[in-house]
Amino acid sequence: MSTARRSAAEAYEKTPTRIFPNSATAAKELAAEVRALIEERAKQGKNVVLGMATGSTPVPFYRELIRLHKEEGLSFKNVVTFNLDEYYGLGADHPESYARFMADQIFDHIDIPKANINIPSGKVSSDQVFAHCREYEEKIDAMGGIDLQILGIGRTGHIGFNEPGSSRDSLTRRITLDRVTRQDAAADFRGEENVPHFAITMGVGTILRGKKLVLMAWGDNKAEMVAKAVEGPMTEAISASFLQGHPNARFYIDTGASRELTRAKLPWLVGPVSWTPRETRRAVCWLGNQLHKPVLKLTDEHYNEHGLGDLLSEQGPAYQLNIRIFNQLQHTITGWPGGKPNEADTYRPERANPYPKRCLVLSPEPQDAVVSMGATLERLAEQGHDARLISLTSGNLRVPDSEADKFAETLKELAGIVSDSSVWAPQTAYAEQALKMLADKGEFGADTPLLRQLKALILRGELRDAANACHLTNDHIVFLDLPFYEEGRYRRFKSTQADVDALAALLREHKPHQIYATGDAADPSSVSGICFKVLEAALKACEGEDWAGSCSLWLYRGKEKPLEGHEIDMAIPLSPSQLERKGRALSRYGALSSLERASPESNRQNAANYDALGLAQYEAIETFQRWRRV
Structure with missing residues (x-):
C-alpha cells in the first residue's frame, strides 16, 4: 500500500x-x-x-x-x-x-x-x-x-x-x-x-x-x-x-465518481464542515436513513452519537432543525412541474408566472425523457403548457438489425398485395436494398447510411407512440438529429460547433421558460454526457438574450444513479393510474434495456425514500434537481 x-x-x-x-x-x-x-x-x-x-x-x-x-x-x-x-x-x-x-x-x-x-x-x-x-x-x-x-x-x-x-x-x-x-x-x-x-x-x-x-x-x-x-x-x-x-x-x-467517498458523502466524519443549506439537508437525510427514522423523530442524542454534534450546536436543537428540514423536503413535492397559476409560489419549486410556459424536454436518445420523466411530461401537457419533446439524436445505433429486417419485409410484402404494384415500385426497391445491406454486412458489420436512416425512422415511430401516450401530439415532437451522433458511434462520439449551433438555434426559436435535461452526472463520453456539454455551450452562446436570463433548467437522471433526498429540488408524485400510463408509454419502445424497463420501480423507490423520511406516502415519484451553474 x-x-x-x-x-x-x-x-x-x-x-x-x-x-x-x-x-x-x-x-x-x-x-x-x-x-x-x-x-x-x-x-x-x-x-x-x-x-x-x-x-x-x-x-x-x-x-x-x-x-x-x-x-x-x-x-x-x-x-x-x-x-x-x-x-x-x-x-x-x-x-x-x-x-x-x-x-x-x-x-x-x-x-x-x-x-x-x-x-x-x-x-x-x-x-x-x-x-x-x-x-x-x-x-x-x-x-x-x-x-x-x-x-x-x-x-x-x-x-x-x-x-x-x-x-x-x-x-x-x-x-x-x-x-x-x-x-x-x-x-x-x-x-x-x-x-x-x-x-x-x-x-x-x-x-x-x-x-x-x-x-x-x-x-x-x-x-x-x-x-x-x-x-x-x-x-x-x-x-x-x-x-x-x-x-x-x-x-x-x-x-x-467521487460522490460515494466518505469525504464527499459524509464530510462531517473527516473534518470541519461548512453547513450550507444543501449540506445540512444531506446530513439530516443521512441520519434519518441511517437510523431508519423519520426526520421529525430524530433527537439531540442521535445527532451527537453520529458525528453531527457541530451541526446541532450551530443549528439546533434537534426539534427546530428537524422541522426546518422536514419543511424543505415537503416543499419539493408538487403536482405542478410548470408552476401553479394564480397561486402563491413562495414555497413551490417552480414559479407560477408566466403561464402557460414554453417547456423544452431534451431527450439525448429517443427513449430517455419518457423513461425518466414520462409522467411529468404528461402533467406539463395536461396543465396547458407548451411542452415540446426534443429528441436530440436519432438513436439509430440502438436499434437491432431484426427490427430493420422486420420493417423492410413488411414494406415489401405490403407492396406485393396492393392492387397496382407498380405504384409501389420505389418502396419495393427500398425494402430490397435494405434487406440486401443487412445480409451483406452480417451480424456485426457497420450500418450503411440507408440502414441508419431506416432505423432512425423506426425509433421516430416508437417515440411518437410513446409521446402520444403521454398526451403529447406529433406537432410537439422535434427530431434534432445532432451531427455528432449521426457521424459517430458509441464510444467514438465527438461533438463539434455544428452541434452547439443546432441546439442554440432551437433554443432561440422556442425561447423556453423551462428546460428539462439530463447528462450532467453521466460519463462525459456517453451520449447523454455529450448532449449536456452541448447544451451548456448552447446556453452560453445565448447568454444576454432576454429569455435566457429567466429560463429555469431542471435536471433529471437517466441511466445514472437516482437523485438522493438532499439533491432533490422538485418531486412530482405519481398516482397508481399515472404510473400505469407511464408503463404503457414505455411499452411502445421495442428495445429498452433492463435498466430502462425498471424505471417504474425506480419511481416507486423514490416514493419509498420520501416515506421513510416521514413525508406523505405516494405510489411513485419522479425527481428533479435545479441546475446551478458553476
Missing part, C-alpha cells in the same frame, strides 16, 4: 485518490506525466511500456495524447503497448473489437510502430488459448514489464475483464463475462443478446506487476464501485480493490 501522506479528509481511503473537476483536466495531467516519461526514456535510448485500456473512460486521455503528438510533436516511436483485454470470438477487423477501438481512438493518429502494439487475439482457437495467454505474459516480461498501466472500472468493480471471483494472483486467461458487464455493452452490439460471452483479459496478478497503476473513473455511475474499491476491504468480489496493495497505484476520478 502507498505510504504517501494523506489529509484528514482522505482518512478512509486506502488507495491515493485525486478528485478533478472533470475528465478533461485529469486526462491532461496524466498525459503530461506520460509525455515526460516518453521523452526521458527517448533521451536514454530506451522504450516506454504502457498498459492500455478500452471503453469510454480513457477516451479523453487518448485524445490529449493525440493532441500532444499533432500539435506539440510528441513522438511515440519508443512506446510499446499492451492492451488489457479483447472480446473472445471477435477478429481485429470487427467494428466492436478492442483492436479496432484502439486503432480508431489512438493508434491510427500517432506514430507508434505497428510492431510495438500488442493486443490479445480474440480469434485464437480454443485449444490454443492457454498457450496464447502464456505467450502474452512472457512478452510483457521480456519487455521489462509495464511502466504505467491505465485502468478503468466496470459496474461489477472489475479491472480489465477480471469479473467478481478473480483472484489476486490470476494471470492472462479466457474469462466468462458477467451479465452486468454484458448489459453495459449492449448498446455497442445493438442488443445484449449479441454481446460475446467470453473475453481474454490480463489477470489481476498481471496488472499488479505494473510499476505504476492509474485507474480513471468518470460520472456518478462509477461512484459506488470507486468507493468500494478505495475504502472497502480487498476482495475477489471487486478486483479493483486489489490496487490497495500496490505501492504505486492511484485513482484519478471526477466529481461525479
